[in-house]
Amino acid sequence: MNQEEFDKIISGAMPPVTITDERLDNFIDTVLDRAATEPRLGSVTQGRTWKVWTPGRWPTLAPALRFAVPLAVAVVLGITLGGQYEDDWPVAQFSTLYLSTTLVPVGS
């Protein structure tokens, strides 16, 4: 089959469709009816500004804080206490220096 014949075969598989004015009118009326009950996102979001730290948003932050606060405490404790077992730990060096100058060893 040549190109022209092939094109005719394919095009013939789906004949063109004519939409009557009556069908168009019915269609438009249906869409308008449905549109009247549809929520419109655009008018709500337009001009809205986000205020992150409003009291109303705390409930959404609470789940995140449940993990973030214990994690932060663990990190601080890890840095502070972990140094007791490592001589080159910066916090440990600071602690040793601080303690040695402020505390008097027992029995001295």
Add this chain to the structure above:
Amino acid sequence: MGQVKQASPAAGAAADDDLLQAIAKGDQLAFRRLMERHAKPMLALAHRLTGSADDADEVVQEAFLKVWRLAARWEVNGAAAFSTWFYRVVFNACLDRRRRAPMAPLEDAGTPVDPAPIGFETAQEKERRLAIVAALDALPERQRKAVWLYYFGEVTGPEAAQILGMSLSALEALLVRGRRSLKKALVKRGIVSIGDIL
């Protein structure tokens, strides 16, 4: 390639942008005018692609309701004209619906779309047409879109390329591959000329 969809695309795009701005403010009359401009060709396209008047109505209705809901987000002077964007939405929705068609009985997969010839269509003609449509649907995704749009979309080459989001040369390359695959599929099914019946 097919007929030109709009005589004056620039003027049409500007009018669409004005209507969309009014629709964003909730103007139902503007929405009606936008539908009067685009519904007819979109319904015809959807009817042709889905093979069902009901499916076509549903697809185009959903597309217009999307416009109604999201009109405020439409960027005037944006990269794409409204008609191109809308065509793409309807076209993709139709092909998605066709992809789900295997769930339906075989008879529904490629039902006749033009009421006039149905009564006179012989069983053999119908079978032949269903075979062609099945071969079209079996093409790989990108080729399938290009071939459907080229043969049934009634758009120009540059418009088709824009709708599919590719260059004209890429579209032509896809069409060449699509036609080649389709020819093989048709020959396998015994269709090698217009007069052939399965």
